Amino acid sequence: MHAMLAAGGPVIPSFGKSSSCVQDNGAFCFDWIRDNWDSTFQPALISHLKLTVIAVGIGFVLALGLALLAHQRRWLITPLTLVFATVFTIPSLALFQVLVPISGLTVLTAEIALVGYTLSILFANIITGLREVPAEVRDAARGMGLSDRQILFRVELPIALPAVMAGLRIATVTVISLATIATVITVQSLGGPIFEGIQNDFKTKYVAAGLLTVVLALVADGLLVITQRRLTPWARARRA
Amino acid sequence: MGARAEGMTLPVGDISAPFTFLWDQWDSQVRDNVLQQFGYWGAAMAIASVIGLPVGVWLGHLHRGSFVAINTSNIGRALPTLGVLAVGIGVFGLTFLNIVFAFAVLAIPPILTNAYVGVDSVDPDAVEAAKGMGMRPREVLVRVELPLALPLIFAGLRTSALFVMATIPIAAIVGGKGLGEIINNQASFRLSGVIGAGILVIVLALGVNALLGVVQRLVTPRGLRLSGADARGDAPAATTVLPTTATPEQ
Amino acid sequence: MIHRTSKLGTVLVACLALALTLAACGSSKKSSSSSSSSSASGSPSVPSGQPGKGKPAVTLGDKNFPEQFILGQLYAQALQAKGFTVNVKKNIGSSEITDKALTSGKIDLYPEYTGVIVQELAHENGQPKSADETYTRASAYEAKRGFKTLNKTPFFDADGLAVQPAYAKKFGLKTAGDLTKVGAFTYGAPPENKTRFQGVVGMKKVYGLKKLKFVPLTIGLQYKALASNNIDVAAVFTTDGELKGGKYTVLTDPKGIFGFQNVTPVVSKKVLAQEGPAFEQTLNAVSAKLTNEAVQTMNAAVVLNKQDPAVVAKAFLSANGLLK
Numbered sequence: 001m002h003a004m005l006a007a008g009g010p011v012i013p014s015f016g017k018s019s020s021c022v023q024d025n026g027a028f029c030f031d032w033i034r035d036n037w038d039s040t041f042q043p044a045l046i047s048h049l050k051l052t053v054i055a056v057g058i059g060f061v062l063a064l065g066l067a068l069l070a071h072q073r074r075w076l077i078t079p080l081t082l083v084f085a086t087v088f089t090i091p092s093l094a095l096f097q098v099l100v101p102i103s104g105l106t107v108l109t110a111e112i113a114l115v116g117y118t119l120s121i122l123f124a125n126i127i128t129g130l131r132e133v134p135a136e137v138r139d140a141a142r143g144m145g146l147s148d149r150q151i152l153f154r155v156e157l158p159i160a161l162p163a164v165m166a167g168l169r170i171a172t173v174t175v176i177s178l179a180t181i182a183t184v185i186t187v188q189s190l191g192g193p194i195f196e197g198i199q200n201d202f203k204t205k206y207v208a209a210g211l212l213t214v215v216l217a218l219v220a221d222g223l224l225v226i227t228q229r230r231l232t233p234w235a236r237a238r239r240a
Numbered sequence: 241m242g243a244r245a246e247g248m249t250l251p252v253g254d255i256s257a258p259f260t261f262l263w264d265q266w267d268s269q270v271r272d273n274v275l276q277q278f279g280y281w282g283a284a285m286a287i288a289s290v291i292g293l294p295v296g297v298w299l300g301h302l303h304r305g306s307f308v309a310i311n312t313s314n315i316g317r318a319l320p321t322l323g324v325l326a327v328g329i330g331v332f333g334l335t336f337l338n339i340v341f342a343f344a345v346l347a348i349p350p351i352l353t354n355a356y357v358g359v360d361s362v363d364p365d366a367v368e369a370a371k372g373m374g375m376r377p378r379e380v381l382v383r384v385e386l387p388l389a390l391p392l393i394f395a396g397l398r399t400s401a402l403f404v405m406a407t408i409p410i411a412a413i414v415g416g417k418g419l420g421e422i423i424n425n426q427a428s429f430r431l432s433g434v435i436g437a438g439i440l441v442i443v444l445a446l447g448v449n450a451l452l453g454v455v456q457r458l459v460t461p462r463g464l465r466l467s468g469a470d471a472r473g474d475a476p477a478a479t480t481v482l483p484t485t486a487t488p489e490q
Numbered sequence: 491m492i493h494r495t496s497k498l499g500t501v502l503v504a505c506l507a508l509a510l511t512l513a514a515c516g517s518s519k520k521s522s523s524s525s526s527s528s529s530a531s532g533s534p535s536v537p538s539g540q541p542g543k544g545k546p547a548v549t550l551g552d553k554n555f556p557e558q559f560i561l562g563q564l565y566a567q568a569l570q571a572k573g574f575t576v577n578v579k580k581n582i583g584s585s586e587i588t589d590k591a592l593t594s595g596k597i598d599l600y601p602e603y604t605g606v607i608v609q610e611l612a613h614e615n616g617q618p619k620s621a622d623e624t625y626t627r628a629s630a631y632e633a634k635r636g637f638k639t640l641n642k643t644p645f646f647d648a649d650g651l652a653v654q655p656a657y658a659k660k661f662g663l664k665t666a667g668d669l670t671k672v673g674a675f676t677y678g679a680p681p682e683n684k685t686r687f688q689g690v691v692g693m694k695k696v697y698g699l700k701k702l703k704f705v706p707l708t709i710g711l712q713y714k715a716l717a718s719n720n721i722d723v724a725a726v727f728t729t730d731g732e733l734k735g736g737k738y739t740v741l742t743d744p745k746g747i748f749g750f751q752n753v754t755p756v757v758s759k760k761v762l763a764q765e766g767p768a769f770e771q772t773l774n775a776v777s778a779k780l781t782n783e784a785v786q787t788m789n790a791a792v793v794l795n796k797q798d799p800a801v802v803a804k805a806f807l808s809a810n811g812l813l814k
Contacts, residue, residue, distance in 0.1 A: 173317065180322040207331065214319055
């Protein structure tokens with residue numbers, strides 16, 4: 001390592017040069033991606049995954065609970081729907097910043113916002129799914145002697161499953177997308193390399209991170225489709 | 241941490257501050273941003289409709305190509321906006337069209353899918369009756385299938401309209417314009433400005449959704465309106481606001 | 491029916507379990523690694539041993555541009571080498587936002603520029619006439635609020651106005667005031683410059699540049715905009731890596747609106763007391779090594795060579811015996 005010595009000052013080590021691809025600011029410098037995967041992309045990806053799973057998990061449980069509640073007490077449906085419709089339209093960039101004075105520059109703040117968006121999507125889907133259960137089916141089940149609770153778990157929820165899964169798919173990819181914005185409140189996610197890359201005008205960094213986010217979303221969506229098909233085999237049979 | 245108590249203040253010291261901001265800064269900043277916002281929105285919706293509506297309607301009419309139509313659509317919907325913007329900017333540079341393209345990609349899926357499902361799931365009896373009356377396929381499409389599919393088609397349009405309007409602020413991160421310029425600049429405009437612009441975005445998003453609802457009512461033939469075409473799987477107006485895709489059988 | 495419901499139930503329970511497990515993982519803090527130490531030479535020197543072990547964790551923030559990322563890493567890594575537990579909140583935002591994070595307790599310290607403290611945070615009248623005066627006034631202001639400013643760095647990084655050399659030649663531009671010769675021009679700068687004295691306000695008031703048209707740009711985008719002629723004048727930092735090599739002409743600031751801008755870590759007094767004297771000593775030892783040349787070289791490594799700030803900081807600290 002060739003070091004430069006200023007008189008009585010600090011030692012300034014040579015920091016090395018990067019490849020010509022990077023010097024020319026190419027959009028796809030694979031060597032750089034490979035070299036920096038462990039330090040730049042992997043931690044961001046893992047953090048992003050964590051954010052998503054927690055948000056969708058908690059959001060799903062809450063949405064299910066609220067939907068079941070509203071299914072019992074019908075008068076709740078309209079007000080809740082309106083509230084969630086409004087929450088859904090709050091620009092994420094604004095919501096994250098507004099929550100900071102309340103819960104700080106923390107993962108908690110990001111999760112509050114992400115769970116809010118998940119709830120907005122899932123509540124509507126679950127309620128719609130439950131309501132689409134044909135009255136005749138419900139009546140038949142009642143005729144068979146099933147209690148309300150049994151009807152819910154053995155008839156209504158299974159029939160609502162496609163709608164629930166559709167909602168889960170939408171919610172998951174939406175959260176993956178919104179989690180990139182969490183970077184503005186210093187929460188680690190794939191948005192980090194995107195923001196920094198744009199700030200630094202370092203194309204490979206933000207293009208690679210952008211592509212990675214896209215791939216993550218598509219993979220998640222695909223996995224959920226497969227799960228959906230396995231959980232609702234009758235849906236495909238119905239099509240034929 | 242003892243310092244925690246300090247931070248537990250309301251984000252807005254004075255509840256009218258966001259509105260004062262919008263009023264005071266209207267001429268110097270906000271109005272231009274609103275116009276820019278509509279510029280991106282209009283272009284993206286136009287492109288998305290021109291692509292999504294004909295393709296969706298046609299495939300639905302033919303009851304064909306559902307796999308391709310719906311899955312391409314799903315891929316489009318899954319694309320994270322910031323990711324698409326980042327790749328687009330990196331490869332093609334920062335231009336108006338580039339940003340519009342990213343939002344059009346976002347807007348196409350609900351429009352296409354809903355148009356497809358809307359036309360595809362029209363009551364077969366109605367179609368049969370029309371054919372029995374001697375209508376040719378194109379007439380069946382225009383005079384029977386389309387009107388009956390209107391609720392779902394509009395549900396898709398409204399979902400896209402709302403979603404795109406609410407997402408445009410993100411473009412400011414990559415250097416785009418619109419109300420995101422304010423929301424991304426807490427340093428200059430303070431939290432009250434961020435909140436004010438945020439509220440304005442919500443109003444615009446809900447506004448275009450409501451506007452399209454009015455258009456829907458005007459365009460729906462009276463007979464269908466009275467019979468409550470809403471009953472056909474289309475949840476009450478409020479829920480069409482959210483991206484509940486008409487669940488096509490996968 | 492039972493089969494399908496139990497499948498559904500299993501999936502729901504699995505989801506919930508997964509979510510809760512990850513939530514638990516997410517909330518646990520990372521602990522820093524320790525390394526053995528020996529005292530370093532030169533003064534001020536790093537304290538010996540691991541004085542930071544067992545002290546409460548601190549949160550260090552930095553602002554939104556590469557030099558700040560480097561500074562954040564330099565200070566954080568030096569502290570971590572001494573056993574302190576440091577959480578870094580990178581890229582918080584402009585001074586206004588980062589300062590708010592400091593005063594509301596979300597972070598415990600961050601590196602700030604003395605001139606920015608006096609002008610943009612304290613909004614004091616009367617520009618300071620020297621780097622020392624700037625530091626003294628900044629210290630006084632922060633002390634009133636419960637914060638201490640540690641030793642200032644030798645290096646300084648002020649705002650500057652950069653233009654393309656051809657443009658400067660065309661209009662005969664040497665100083666910022668010469669821009670009146672141009673007539674209307676576009677000035678690309680970070681959004682906060684619109685309301686800053688060390689930005690649009692000072693340019694209009696002190697240099698009379700009334701025909702300035704402000705174009706907000708995220709920090710980092712201004713060089714590209716300048717190179718592609720999307721803007722006439724770009725707001726730059728005098729230690730920017732991009733300025734190496736004379737690719738751009740930086741106009742001088744004879745009336746000194748951009749002030750004296752050495753860096754000083756601003757730390758909460760309470761935290762300083764909590765962490766003990768070795769904390770302050772370590773930070774001062776790092777600051778002493780930060781000369782203009784050192785910082786500009788590191789900036790160039792990060793910005794032009796696209797190196798990671800953490801890696802660059804580590805190399806620098808290591809070469810100067812600050813990681814022992």
